[in-house]
Amino acid sequence: MKTLSTPEAFAPGYRLDKGVHDEMLDETSRVRPHWAHLMQALQLLGSREVGQRHQEALKLLRENGVTYNVYGDPDGINRPWQLDPIPLLVSGDEWFDIEAGLLQRAELLNLILADLYGPRQLIKKNLLPLELIYNHGGFLRVCDQVSLPGQHQLVLCAADLARGPDKKMWVLGDRTQAPSGAGYALENRLAMSRVLPSLFRDTHVHRLARFFQSLRAGLNAIAPGDADTPRVVVLTPGPLNETFFEHAYLASYLGYPLVQGDDLTIRDGYVWLKSLVGLQRVDVILRRVDDNYCDPLELREDSRLGVPGLLEVVRRGNVAIANPLGSGVLENPGIMPFLPGIAKYFLGQTLKLNSIATWWCGQARELNYVLANLERLVIKPIYRKPGEHSVFGHQLSRAQLTDWRARIKARPALYVGQEYESFSTVPALVTGGYEPRQTLLRCFMVARADGYTLMPGGLSRSAPKYGNMMISNQTGGISKDTWVVATEPQHPAIPAKRGGGLTGHGNALPSRAADNIFWVGRNAERAEGGVRLLRATIKKLFSNPDRDSPDYQLSLETLLRCVTSMTGTYPGFFAEDNESLLQAPEAELLAVVVDESRAGSLANTVNRMTQSGYAVRDLWSSDTWRVIDEIEEQVSEARRLGKTGLWSMQEQMDQLITTLSAFSGLVMESMTRGNGWLFLDIGRRLERGLQLVSVLRTAFAMPQSEAAETRLLESLLDTSDNLICYRQHYRSNLELASFLELLLMDPNNPRSLAYQIARLQEHVGKLPREPGTRRISPEERLLLEASCILNIANVEDLLNVSESGIREALDQQLSKIYALLAALSDTLTANYFRHGDAPQSLS
Numbered sequence: 009m010k011t012l013s014t015p016e017a018f019a020p021g022y023r024l025d026k027g028v029h030d031e032m033l034d035e036t037s038r039v040r041p042h043w044a045h046l047m048q049a050l051q052l053l054g055s056r057e058v059g060q061r062h063q064e065a066l067k068l069l070r071e072n073g074v075t076y077n078v079y080g081d082p083d084g085i086n087r088p089w090q091l092d093p094i095p096l097l098v099s100g101d102e103w104f105d106i107e108a109g110l111l112q113r114a115e116l117l118n119l120i121l122a123d124l125y126g127p128r129q130l131i132k133k134n135l136l137p138l139e140l141i142y143n144h145g146g147f148l149r150v151c152d153q154v155s156l157p158g159q160h161q162l163v164l165c166a167a168d169l170a171r172g173p174d175k176k177m178w179v180l181g182d183r184t185q186a187p188s189g190a191g192y193a194l195e196n197r198l199a200m201s202r203v204l205p206s207l208f209r210d211t212h213v214h215r216l217a218r219f220f221q222s223l224r225a226g227l228n229a230i231a232p233g234d235a236d237t238p239r240v241v242v243l244t245p246g247p248l249n250e251t252f253f254e255h256a257y258l259a260s261y262l263g264y265p266l267v268q269g270d271d272l273t274i275r276d277g278y279v280w281l282k283s284l285v286g287l288q289r290v291d292v293i294l295r296r297v298d299d300n301y302c303d304p305l306e307l308r309e310d311s312r313l314g315v316p317g318l319l320e321v322v323r324r325g326n327v328a329i330a331n332p333l334g335s336g337v338l339e340n341p342g343i344m345p346f347l348p349g350i351a352k353y354f355l356g357q358t359l360k361l362n363s364i365a366t367w368w369c370g371q372a373r374e375l376n377y378v379l380a381n382l383e384r385l386v387i388k389p390i391y392r393k394p395g396e397h398s399v400f401g402h403q404l405s406r407a408q409l410t411d412w413r414a415r416i417k418a419r420p421a422l423y424v425g426q427e428y429e430s431f432s433t434v435p436a437l438v439t440g441g442y443e444p445r446q447t448l449l450r451c452f453m454v455a456r457a458d459g460y461t462l463m464p465g466g467l468s469r470s471a472p473k474y475g476n477m478m479i480s481n482q483t484g485g486i487s488k489d490t491w492v493v494a495t496e497p498q499h500p501a502i503p504a505k506r507g508g509g510l511t512g513h514g515n516a517l518p519s520r521a522a523d524n525i526f527w528v529g530r531n532a533e534r535a536e537g538g539v540r541l542l543r544a545t546i547k548k549l550f551s552n553p554d555r556d557s558p559d560y561q562l563s564l565e566t567l568l569r570c571v572t573s574m575t576g577t578y579p580g581f582f583a584e585d586n587e588s589l590l591q592a593p594e595a596e597l598l599a600v601v602v603d604e605s606r607a608g609s610l611a612n613t614v615n616r617m618t619q620s621g622y623a624v625r626d627l628w629s630s631d632t633w634r635v636i637d638e639i640e641e642q643v644s645e646a647r648r649l650g651k652t653g654l655w656s657m658q659e660q661m662d663q664l665i666t667t668l669s670a671f672s673g674l675v676m677e678s679m680t681r682g683n684g685w686l687f688l689d690i691g692r693r694l695e696r697g698l699q700l701v702s703v704l705r706t707a708f709a710m711p712q713s714e715a716a717e718t719r720l721l722e723s724l725l726d727t728s729d730n731l732i733c734y735r736q737h738y739r740s741n742l743e744l745a746s747f748l749e750l751l752l753m754d755p756n757n758p759r760s761l762a763y764q765i766a767r768l769q770e771h772v773g774k775l776p777r778e779p780g781t782r783r784i785s786p787e788e789r790l791l792l793e794a795s796c797i798l799n800i801a802n803v804e805d806l807l808n809v810s811e812s813g814i815r816e817a818l819d820q821q822l823s824k825i826y827a828l829l830a831a832l833s834d835t836l837t838a839n840y841f842r843h844g845d846a847p848q849s850l851s
Contacts, residue, residue, distance in 0.1 A: 025430075055441060059437070064203045065200065073625060074253055075088060091199060095490060106361070106451070107462050113361060116355065117162055124141060140370055144390055145391040146340065147334065154319070165331070166452045168181045168448055172431065178363065178364045180448065185335055186297065189466070191257040196489040213465075218461075219454065222456050231291040232325055241290050244268060247619070256625030257626070264294065266626040273315070278326050292327070342370070344364070381401075386401065398478065434488070436470050445473075451466040521627065522683065526687040530694065535610060537699045538613065542600065548723055549654070550654075563716045563719035563723070597654055604647070629678070632674055635667060639668060646664065701822050704752070709815050710814055711815065721744065730750060730759055748806060748807075748818075775787070790835065797824055
């Protein structure tokens with residue numbers, strides 16, 4: 009391959025301002041040696057092919073459900089994660105120096121944390137001003153003298169790096185509460201290694217898997233001493249949090265249950281997980297909740313994200329939290345100017361990696377400097393509250409500068425000024441070409457027995473526009489993979505295998521997770537049944553040659569009422585003044601398909617399904633989530649096509665049924681038969697039974713002419729995918745008696761009511777119960793009664809028409825079964841999804 013020395017061949021528009029350092033080009037505008045292979049390969053691929061690979065990566069990330077929620081963004085939790093296909097490359101020699109500096113910094117921050125909540129010698133010896141610490145909202149006085157076992161209080165930390173004008177890496181800030189980004193870095197790596205496999209392999213990039221193995225070992229190491237096999241959970245604020253995807257992804261990758269605050273409870277001085285089998289003791293919490301919100305009893309009383317009494321359990325040493333409560337104090341940017349002195353005090357060393365120049369305004373000289381140079385600095389609060397951002401002095405008007413000077417003078421200890429510099433640039437793919445963009449790198453460190461270990465890479469973020477120094481995900485920053493280039497091939501670590509369905513956590517499945525899985529099953533079945541009936545109705549509406557026949561019209565009107573009863577979109581076609589609706593049903597049918605705000609509509613049902621699925625995102629495999637994402641995309645496409653009318657949506661409905669069936673097949677064939685699968689299939693079977701009962705009551709409780717019922721039977725057999733089955737079994741004309749026998753009583757028909765009840769009985773019998781209980785459970789009692797009603801029913805009796813002109817036996821028995829199935833749903837919710845007083849289990 010021809011040596012690439014200058015970028016003109018592949019990026020003729022790649023231009024830099026004077027004095028700006030570029031990671032790819034040296035001072036003579038030649039490509040640096042460790043970038044040469046990458047840029048040669050990209051040149052051979054061509055910009056068009058690179059663009060296609062980029063789209064493949066974005067599609068892969070979208071299908072895997074990789075999102076970043078920016079509060080107030082119109083896309084909400086569906087805002088897709090952005091990845092630039094051009095990675096940030098770091099040579100092995102330079103990484104050696106960066107690693108040494110970051111590991112030293114992690115050790116130093118760990119010692120500072122232990123001192124601040126212990127002897128506080130740094131304050132006593134004037135190495136840290138007490139105003140700087142005590143004015144910071146992350147310093148939690150209630151955590152005084154609270155510590156983790158072992159020598160490392162800081163289990164996981166991160167540092168944001170950028171290369172300054174002196175061509176050296178600077179630390180811009182530390183992340184010590186719940187550092188985010190490691191999971192996104194791993195997902196970026198998986199996407200890049202898939203769309204550029206040979207390039208990734210030939211560049212000899214350091215692997216990331218060993219870092220996560222160290223994280224797992226580090227969490228086990230801080231468990232209380234009496235925990236032989238520690239139970240670790242990941243505590244998340246919930247699905248609306250901006251980095252919830254990462255919380256779920258890490259929990260799945262590490263094999264830990266993902267829990268919210270109300271999944272945990274305090275009993276007898278310990279933390280317990282509310283699982284399906286009762287309360288299970290928790291030994292370690294990897295928290296992604298800000299420390300102030302973790303315990304409403306001793307910290308923020310208005311918090312609904314934490315666990316009341318958690319801090320007292322920590323004091324007793326009965327649970328370990330990573331990172332410990334109060335570690336947010338280390339994110340105080342005012343500490344950075346004091347780090348050199350602290351390093352000499354604790355380590356007897358100079359800092360190997362400098363921080364960006366920072367002036368804490370709590371000191372007279374530093375205050376005067378900041379006030380005199382405000383227009384050239386970046387102003388930051390020492391404790392950033394939600395919604396607060398850094399202020400760039402050069403962007404302020406004279407009036408705003410005056411206002412900020414007054415604000416800083418009023419409470420100088422609350423602010424720092426930082427140097428404003430232009431950071432180094434990295435190539436980015438922009439509209440088919442390559443342009444330079446300022447870039448930051450977040451690196452991650454985790455404690456282990458012999459010290460800290462560093463992720464060989466990290467999460468890089470580049471500015472959306474050249475010259476933009478405010479680089480964050482909230483402001484539109486675009487992520488990059490980070491490749492640390494080795495001198496020889498790297499042997500991959502064996503990653504945690506991810507299956508094809510719901511991964512589950514055995515008996516540790518939280519009650520909240522089981523509840524969400526149950527509703528995923530119900531809404532998936534509700535969507536599939538609804539779309540099948542809607543497709544048959546639309547087909548009958550547009551494709552029947554004898555539409556003027558009274559029998560056709562009567563069967564169509566009954567089918568339309570079935571749509572309303574199955575979907576629950578009342579009053580719908582049951583409205584008192586429904587003649588106009590029945591004569592021109594297109595608008596109502598369209599609303600049942602696309603109106604997301606209408607409860608029971610197809611769009612609303614799929615939205616509820618994906619919301620429940622997203623709440624347990626850690627339990628789904630990549631394949632399963634890809635299908636869920638495809639379902640959501642197809643419903644969105646149906647909503648778009650709906651603007652042109654119902655006729656154009658038939659093909660989309662065919663595709664949607666196929667995708668919903670793929671979801672059913674995937675979870676049936678790939679999921680282990682644990683508690684998660686049980687509740688998912690219970691939800692499906694329960695919903696299928698309820699839908700079938702609703703349709704049969706609506707369609708046949710009121711007798712019709714034989715011709716009209718025949719037309720209706722054909723449509724409903726088509727809806728339930730039983731038309732061929734009926735013809736094979738009965739080889740006769742369509743008859744209601746045979747239809748009811750097939751759809752109600754055939755135990756071998758997976759669409760029959762008897763089949764649903766039998767499967768429900770089987771599943772309910774496997775649900776966790778208190779040890780020693782011999783009596784029949786409430787769930788089993790309800791299903792036994794429903795089964796008896798069905799088994800003793802006589803088809804001929806069900807067909808009899810009473811003096812009132814309806815099939816009373818059919819209507820009454822179906823009504824009883826419907827009530828029993830509805831009661832089953834309520835009983836399951838009360839007994840398994842609400843653990844106020846759950847039994848304890850030490851398993």
